[in-house]
Amino acid sequence: MILIVLILVLLLCVLGFGLASFSMQIRRQTLEQAREWQQAHYDLSFYDRLEKTDYTVKSYDGYVLHVQYLKNPAGADRCVIVSHGYTDNRYGALKYAGIYLRLGFDVIIYDLRGHGENEKTFCTYSIREGHDLMMLIEDCHKRFPNVKILGIHGESLGAASTVACLKYRPRIQFAVADCGFSAILPILKAGLRQMHLPSFLVHWASLFAKLRYGYFFKDMNPMNGLSENTVPVLFLHGAEDTFIPPVHSKTMARTTHGISQLHLIPGAGHAESVLKEPAMYEQYVQEFLKAAGIQVTEGEAVCD
Numbered sequence: 001m002i003l004i005v006l007i008l009v010l011l012l013c014v015l016g017f018g019l020a021s022f023s024m025q026i027r028r029q030t031l032e033q034a035r036e037w038q039q040a041h042y043d044l045s046f047y048d049r050l051e052k053t054d055y056t057v058k059s060y061d062g063y064v065l066h067v068q069y070l071k072n073p074a075g076a077d078r079c080v081i082v083s084h085g086y087t088d089n090r091y092g093a094l095k096y097a098g099i100y101l102r103l104g105f106d107v108i109i110y111d112l113r114g115h116g117e118n119e120k121t122f123c124t125y126s127i128r129e130g131h132d133l134m135m136l137i138e139d140c141h142k143r144f145p146n147v148k149i150l151g152i153h154g155e156s157l158g159a160a161s162t163v164a165c166l167k168y169r170p171r172i173q174f175a176v177a178d179c180g181f182s183a184i185l186p187i188l189k190a191g192l193r194q195m196h197l198p199s200f201l202v203h204w205a206s207l208f209a210k211l212r213y214g215y216f217f218k219d220m221n222p223m224n225g226l227s228e229n230t231v232p233v234l235f236l237h238g239a240e241d242t243f244i245p246p247v248h249s250k251t252m253a254r255t256t257h258g259i260s261q262l263h264l265i266p267g268a269g270h271a272e273s274v275l276k277e278p279a280m281y282e283q284y285v286q287e288f289l290k291a292a293g294i295q296v297t298e299g300e301a302v303c304d
Contacts, residue, residue: 012204017212019205023188024122024213026114027087034091034116041275046101047094049073057139059113059132066090066117067110067136069144072101074297078149079106081136083158085271086123089116095274096153096178099282103289104297106147110136112158122213125157125184125220130164137170149173149294156180156244156271160222163252166233167225174292176285178236179271182248182255184220223252232259232292236284238268238276261288 029037038044051071056064068090080100084092090109097107113132114121123129133152140150151174154162159180166175181187185206189199206217233256237249246264253262263284265273274281289296 013208015201016204016208019192019201020209020212023191023205023217024124024209026120026123028115028120029087029089031089031091031116034089038091038094042095042278044094046098050101055143057110057136059128059135061128061131063113063121063128063132064118065110065113065132065136067108070097070101070107070109072104072106074104076104076106077146078104078151078294079108079140079144079147080151080153081108081110081133081140083110083112083129083133083152083154083161084115085156085158087115092155093158096155099274099285100153102282102297103286105151106144108136108140112161123157124213124215125181125217126160126164126222127215127220129157129161130168130222133161133165134168134170137165137172141171151175151294154178154180160184163226163233164222164224166229166231166256170231172231173294174232174234174289176234176236176288177249177252178273179238179241179244180222180235180248180252181244182221182223182251183218185217187244188217223255226252226256229256230258232288233261234285234288235260235262236273236281237262237264238270238273239264239266240268241270241272243270259292261291 053069055067057067082093082096089111093109100107111118150172152162153176155178159177162175162177188202192199210216235249235253237246253260265277268276
């Protein structure tokens, strides 16, 4: 009897460690794979014509982030930092770069922690990633002192990192969060149900995530700092997103203070909004910036 109990305990521990590892390890794309996907879904030729600067930024804990600065051909005194989604890399941010270039911004793209050219590590679903983004913001102010307006824009994990970063009171004028999650627990529970496993196992996996990686899943709540946030935030979400349902953006839009806008993009699934309705998407961004008191150039053909 004791042997059976020991075997069951061992199996549960193996399951806990396995689920924790599966949830937090990053199955990342190479730069080549990401660029190939981008080229298959929209015109990427503008990127090759841009003046680019590659550099690295050391984060709060010494972790090195690979970054690329895209200079606006028309010249700019404003900049936006774009954060890509889970498993992607900096090329995944290019689908948004054209919008900001046309609106008179320089653009900074980078590989999120554990992605792209960065050293392999685990994902904390906005905790360390939000810290990293804060360091990129501070670096931008130092590296490009001529920048008068700075914003951040993120997709999925990048959106969660964007929202999480706001609790550190960054020196920015706006934020855009596209299909982000307000908390990771419900997303992981849904994933377990899709694997035909009981959703309560997420709490068991969370214990082993804490033991192995130092973080509970319940602590991965990007929206924790929104109740005191005054930075204007635009929330965008695909109306047909079943991976991260729109309710996450709705909840965050209700929680934040200051200027807040929410738009659901019809017919768009997860991270599809800018591809499904590019003109609508750009219009929402432009109108939001104007509502935030930020002057933009309209329709400059820097990406044509």
